[in-house]
Structure formats: structure tokens, C-alpha cells
Amino acid sequence: MASEEARKQYWRANLRLVAICLVIWFVVSFGFGVIFVDALNQIQVFGFDLGFWFAQQGSIVCFVALIFYYAWRMNKLDREHDVDEK
Amino acid sequence: MELKTLTYLVVGASFLVYIGIAIWSKAADTGDFYVAGKHVHPVANGMATAADWMSAASFISMAGLIAFLGYDGSVYLMGWTGGYVLLALLLAPYLRKFGKFTVPEFIGERYESRIARIVAVICLVFISFTYVAGQMRGVGIVFSRFLEIPIGAGLVVGMSIVFVYAVLGGMKGITYTQIAQYCVLILAYTVPAIFIALQLTGVPVPQVAFGSEVRGENIYLLAKLNEVVTALGFSEYTSGTKSTIDVFAITLALMVGTAGLPHVIVRFFTVPRVRDARLSAGWALAFIGLLYLTAPAVGSMARLNLTETIQTGPVGDPAANLVYAERPDWFRTWESTGLLVFDDRNGDGRIQYYNDQNAEFAARASGFGWNGNELSVDPDIMVLANPEIAQLPSWVIALIAAGGIAAALSTAAGLLLVISASVSHDLLKGVFAPNISERRELLAGRISAGVAICIAGFLGYYPPAFVAQVVAFAFGLAAASLFPVILLGIFSIRVNTQGAIAGMLTGLVFTYGYIEVYKGLFLRWIGSPWINNVAENWIFGISPEGIGAIGMCLNFIVAISVSRMTAPPSQKVQELVERIRYPRDAATT
Numbered sequence: 168m169a170s171e172e173a174r175k176q177y178w179r180a181n182l183r184l185v186a187i188c189l190v191i192w193f194v195v196s197f198g199f200g201v202i203f204v205d206a207l208n209q210i211q212v213f214g215f216d217l218g219f220w221f222a223q224q225g226s227i228v229c230f231v232a233l234i235f236y237y238a239w240r241m242n243k244l245d246r247e248h249d250v251d252e253k
Numbered sequence: 254m255e256l257k258t259l260t261y262l263v264v265g266a267s268f269l270v271y272i273g274i275a276i277w278s279k280a281a282d283t284g285d286f287y288v289a290g291k292h293v294h295p296v297a298n299g300m301a302t303a304a305d306w307m308s309a310a311s312f313i314s315m316a317g318l319i320a321f322l323g324y325d326g327s328v329y330l331m332g333w334t335g336g337y338v339l340l341a342l343l344l345a346p347y348l349r350k351f352g353k354f355t356v357p358e359f360i361g362e363r364y365e366s367r368i369a370r371i372v373a374v375i376c377l378v379f380i381s382f383t384y385v386a387g388q389m390r391g392v393g394i395v396f397s398r399f400l401e402i403p404i405g406a407g408l409v410v411g412m413s414i415v416f417v418y419a420v421l422g423g424m425k426g427i428t429y430t431q432i433a434q435y436c437v438l439i440l441a442y443t444v445p446a447i448f449i450a451l452q453l454t455g456v457p458v459p460q461v462a463f464g465s466e467v468r469g470e471n472i473y474l475l476a477k478l479n480e481v482v483t484a485l486g487f488s489e490y491t492s493g494t495k496s497t498i499d500v501f502a503i504t505l506a507l508m509v510g511t512a513g514l515p516h517v518i519v520r521f522f523t524v525p526r527v528r529d530a531r532l533s534a535g536w537a538l539a540f541i542g543l544l545y546l547t548a549p550a551v552g553s554m555a556r557l558n559l560t561e562t563i564q565t566g567p568v569g570d571p572a573a574n575l576v577y578a579e580r581p582d583w584f585r586t587w588e589s590t591g592l593l594v595f596d597d598r599n600g601d602g603r604i605q606y607y608n609d610q611n612a613e614f615a616a617r618a619s620g621f622g623w624n625g626n627e628l629s630v631d632p633d634i635m636v637l638a639n640p641e642i643a644q645l646p647s648w649v650i651a652l653i654a655a656g657g658i659a660a661a662l663s664t665a666a667g668l669l670l671v672i673s674a675s676v677s678h679d680l681l682k683g684v685f686a687p688n689i690s691e692r693r694e695l696l697a698g699r700i701s702a703g704v705a706i707c708i709a710g711f712l713g714y715y716p717p718a719f720v721a722q723v724v725a726f727a728f729g730l731a732a733a734s735l736f737p738v739i740l741l742g743i744f745s746i747r748v749n750t751q752g753a754i755a756g757m758l759t760g761l762v763f764t765y766g767y768i769e770v771y772k773g774l775f776l777r778w779i780g781s782p783w784i785n786n787v788a789e790n791w792i793f794g795i796s797p798e799g800i801g802a803i804g805m806c807l808n809f810i811v812a813i814s815v816s817r818m819t820a821p822p823s824q825k826v827q828e829l830v831e832r833i834r835y836p837r838d839a840a841t842t
Binding site: 171174177178181185188189192196197200201202204205208212213214215216219220222223224226227228230231233234235237238241242245250251252253 | 319324326327330331334335337338339341342343346460463464465466473474475476491492497500501504505526527528531532534535538539542545546549834835836837839
């Protein structure tokens with residue numbers, strides 16, 4: 168059974184992971200798709216202006232990848248810190 | 254076979270499947286009724302969540318909105334998907350660990366307050382009814398257009414189907430019908446998109462076709478679309494007209510609002526374990542993404558098809574405008590619904606479709622003998638008319654009808670269930686009759702689901718004139734009231750009853766007040782809106798659609814400040830917060 172200290176570490180590791188994921192979440196949507204959209208639209212990838220692509224396609228793809236990554240990392244953290252459900 | 258017969262067959266068959274599932278998955282107790290006994294597999298729950306979330310608005314309206322808004326339509330794409338990241342990282346796993354039945358129940362226990370619980374119930378009921386009215390309207394439109402029966406009769410059929418599987422099966426019945434409905438709606442959405450992508454670009458994947466060259470021409474689809482629409486005085490498709498700050502605020506309000514919607518949150522109560530809740534959110538967004546990644550491709554192609562149908566050659570050449578008498582069949586059928594209207598303002602018998610709000614272009618247009626835009630297109634018809642515009646086979650059109658109905662019914666059922674659960678569980682058992690027996694609570698749940706369905710049908714038949722405003726309000730409300738207190742309830746041990754109630758009320762009053770002042774809501778009878786709803790008048794340039802983002806910030810600030818000035822929550826609450834943070838409880842010593 169996890170000690171009090173191990174449980175605190177688990178929570179801090181969780182907060183760190185959440186923070187990293189939220190930064191990526193912000194950058195791919197609000198960053199690339201909204202704030203810097205005009206700058207990125209100068210770059211053409213196939214038939215897309217890159218900023219427009221992030222706003223209508225890229226951000227959504229990143230969101231899906233982000234949630235699966237978080238779920239995989241957290242489920243691993245649960246086991247490492249011995250707080251997973253039996 | 255005739256189209257109407259075929260449509261009846263396809264829609265009828267889908268109804269039989271839904272009813273069959275309802276009978277097979279009848280709810281035995283309140284656990285089944287509220288949270289499907291917590292036995293739903295994460296992938297299955299992901300699929301059910303996707304159907305629950307994607308409403309008539311996502312299926313019927315969104316691609317059409319994007320078609321006319323271009324880049325500005327991105328707020329819906331990012332806003333209605335990005336919320337799932339917040340949900341997966343910040344709310345779903347913890348609320349699943351809490352392990353009860355409803356969202357107001359969490360707020361009530363975490364903040365040890367019946368008032369907080371009742372405020373949460375009021376927000377929830379308001380948000381859900383707003384939403385459900387839109388779904389019922391969608392059902393009515395599909396029935397009247399494709400099956401040619403009156404909207405009222407269409408509503409009764411739709412309500413009866415929902416009644417059977419929501420009242421009988423509760424959450425359990427809804428979950429398994431939603432899985433079937435997801436399959437129907439995603440098929441109905443993607444099949445026509447693939448056909449149209451093939452016709453326009455020769456590429457069968459809509460998301461790739463979106464960035465490919467137009468077939469037989471040496472120009473990219475989006476570049477061509479930009480040329481075609483700017484030639485008629487519209488703004489460029491790939492760049493927007495809204496200010497950056499407004500796009501930012503609307504996107505944020507929609508994201509946070511999505512994460513705070515009770516009927517979505519409650520889906521994560523139905524999986525067996527915390528780790529399933531995390532995975533399930535990923536599956537949900539993957540299934541939602543299938544439609545949301547297709548929608549902008551459909552929007553751009555529909556806009557191009559529509560514009561080129563009307564403007565068949567160079568702008569200004571009198572022969573390059575479609576002759577009204579030679580209009581295609583789909584044009585005639587949609588005219589009869591009143592969603593497509595032609596008004597021959599210059600009396601030349603041809604259709605001129607252009608942006609007469611653009612002063613510079615309007616001046617040039619009058620040089621061609623044009624006398625104002627002659628065609629008004631309701632964005633809602635773009636998805637529904639798409640297969641006809643692209644001349645696809647009848648079975649595809651029948652499929653679209655079944656898909657639209659599936660999208661509307663699945664969302665309506667999810668909303669009706671959270672309404673009935675909050676009445677029977679939060680109000681009745683939680684506040685008024687704590688000693689009610691399990692069997693009577695289940696009966697109360699079923700009765701309130703039935704009553705809610707009747708109210709929803711009524712709202713669908715007599716939609717309040719301000720439905721669009723109310724929908725913006727529903728998201729603003731969820732963002733400014735529910736989301737911050739749930740989040741703080743998990744991540745802060747210090748936030749207490751006074752802070753939560755003060756925060757919720759501040760967010761609520763501010764957001765409601767802003768929308769009332771600029772758009773008019775409930776106080777229209779004494780003269781609202783009071784201020785002209787234009788960008789120059791908005792606070793920080795943020796429109797009423799995006800103001801929930803500011804309401805949310807105010808809620809956070811007030812909740813934290815008030816909590817700091819008052820006593821910390823009780824030991825019991827601190828232990829509760831400790832408990833929901835870890836998938837497994839600490840050993841009791």
C-alpha cells in the first residue's frame with residue numbers, strides 16, 4: 168500500500184502532466200489557430216494555409232492524440248505509485 | 254423505388270432497431286436508470302458519448318454555418334472538440350471516482366450545501382431544456398422535408414420513440430441505442446461527403462480532398478473557393494472577419510461550456526473504473542472527430558457547388574447567371590420549405606447571388622444591372638441538400654434523413670435523462686423526500702422523464718423566438734456557472750460553500766446580464782436589448798457569444814477570494830477531496 172509521501176508524489180506528477188498537456192492544448196488551438204493564424208497562413212502545405220488548417224483540422228487531431236497520451240501516462244502513473252484500482 | 258418510400262423504409266428500420274434495443278436493455282433499478290449500472294465498456298461509452306454530444310446542430314447546421322462563415326466557423330470546430338481535453342484531464346476521472354449519480358449531487362456534497370445543489374439543478378434544467386428544444390425542431394424539419402408529414406406529427410413520432418427507450422431503459426437503454434444511432438449518423442454524414450469529394454477532386458477522403466486540386470483544373474480547392482467568393486464581393490473563405498479577441502473568447506466559452514454540460518459529464522459516470530473514464534474520453538473525441546474533421550470539408554465543397562450552380566461563368570456576363578426557370582429540382586424542393594428564397598429584384602429572370610452589403614462591390618454590381626442579392630439560403634439546408642445538389646443516388650438521401658433523426662434523438666434522450674435524474678434524485682430524494690424508497694424513486698424518474706419529453710415536444714412545436722440567443726446562453730451559462738465550481742471542487746481543498754455560491758452567482762448574473770443587454774432574452778417585454786449589438790459597443794470587443802469566457806474568469810476570482818476570507822471547509826469535505834484524487838482509497842489506519 169502506498170505511503171502518504173508516495174501519494175503526494177503521485178498528485179504532483181499528475182499536476183505536472185496536466186500542465187504540460189494543457190500547454191499543448193492551448194498552443195495548437197488558441198496559438199496556431201487563433202493568435203498566430205495570419206503568420207502561419209503565409210506557409211502553404213498542399214492546398215492549405217497552415218493557420219487555417221490548424222483551426223479547422225490540426226487542432227482536433229492534436230486534441231484526440233493528447234487525451235490518449237494523457238490516459239496512457241496516467242494509467243501508468245497509477246500503477247507506479249500503487250494507487251491503481253484492483 | 255421512389256425516394257419517399259425508400260426514406261420511410263430506412264427511417265422505419267432504424268426506429269425498429271432503437272425499440273428492439275430498448276426492450277432488450279430495460280432498467281431494473283436506479284443504478285441502471287441513472288448510470289447504466291456502471292458496466293459500460295470505455296469504447297462503447299465513447300461511441301455513446303459521441304452520439305449524445307453530436308446534436309441536430311452538429312449534424313444539420315454546423316457544416317452549413319462553416320460554409321458561409323469560412324475561417325470564422327473554426328470557433329465551432331475547436332470550441333466543440335477542445336472541451337473534451339478539459340473534460341478528460343480535469344473533470345471526468347475525478348467525478349467517476351466520486352461515484353454517485355448526478356452533477357448537482359457532487360456540487361451539493363463537496364460544498365455541503367443544499368442551496369448550491371439547487372442552484373446547480375436550476376442551471377442544469379435550463380441548459381438542458383434549451384438544448385432539447387433545438388433537437389425537437391431538428392426532428393420536425395427532417396420529418397416535414399423528407400417524409401412530407403406535418404411538423405407536429407413528426408414531433409409526436411419522435412417523442413414516442415424517445416419515450417419508449419428513455420422511460421423504459423433509462424441510462425442503460427439510452428447508452429445502447431446511442432451506439433446504434435452513432436453508427437447511423439456517422440455513415441449518413443461521411444458517405445455523401447466521400448461522393449462529393451470524389452466528384453470535385455477525385456480524392457475519396459474528404460479531409461485530403463479539402464487540401465487537393467480541383468479535378469481537371471490546376472488550382473487547389475480552397476484557392477479556387479477564395480477566388481469564386483471574392484469575385485462576388487464576399488470575404489475570403491480562409492480568412493475571417495471577426496476580431497482575434499472575439500474568436501479567442503468564443504472558442505474558449507464553447508470549450509469550457511462543453512466541458513461543463515451535465516449530459517456529457519454524466520456519461521463518464523457509467524464506466525466501471527477511473528482509468529476507463531480517461532480512455533473513454535479519448536474514444537469519445539475520436540468518434541466525434543470523425544464528423545468534425547469531415548464537416549469543414551463538406552462546408553467548403555458545398556459552398557463551391559452552390560456558388561458555381563448559380564454563377565455559371567464570369568461575373569458581369571449576363572448569360573453567366575442561372576436562369577430561374579431552368580433551376581434544378583433540388584432548388585424547387587427546398588424553395589417549398591421556405592429555407593431557400595428567390596426574389597427577382599431586377600426582373601431579368603436570372604438569379605444574382607452576391608454580397609450586396611459590400612459597398613464597393615455593390616456599386617460595381619449595379620453597373621451590371623444587378624439590383625441587390627436575389628437569393629437567401631438558410632445554412633441549415635446545406636448538409637441536407639448536399640446529396641441532391643451532387644445528384645447522388647436516392648438511398649444516400651434516405652440515409653441523410655435517418656442520420657439527422659438519429660443525431661437529434663440521441664442528444665434529446667441524453668438531455669431528458671439528466672433532467673429526470675436531477676428531478677427525481679437531486680430534488681426529490683436529495684431535498685424534499687430523503688426517505689423515498691428505491692422503487693418509488695425509479696418510478697419518479699420515469700414519470701419526470703415522461704413529463705420532460707412532453708415539455709420538450711411542446712418547445713419544439715412552439716419554439717421561443719429567441720432560440721439562437723438561448724443556445725449561446727446555454728454554453729455561456731455552463732462555462733460561467735458549473736465548470737469553475739466543479740474544477741475548484743477537485744483541485745482546491747480551500748474553496749468553500751460561500752466561495753462556490755458567490756462564484757456561481759457572479760458568473761451567472763454577469764453572463765446573463767451581458768446577453769440580456771446586448772441580445773435580449775427574458776426581459777424583451779420591458780424593452781431589452783438596450784444596447785446595439787455591434788463590436789464598437791462590446792466590452793473588450795467580446796460578443797455575447799463569447800462572454801461566458803469572462804463570466805468563467807469572474808467566477809474563479811470571486812470563488813477563490815471569498816473562500817480565502819471565510820473559514821476553510823470541514824474535515825469531512827477535505828477527506829472527500831483527498832479521496833476523489835486517487836483511483837484507490839488510502840488504507841484506513
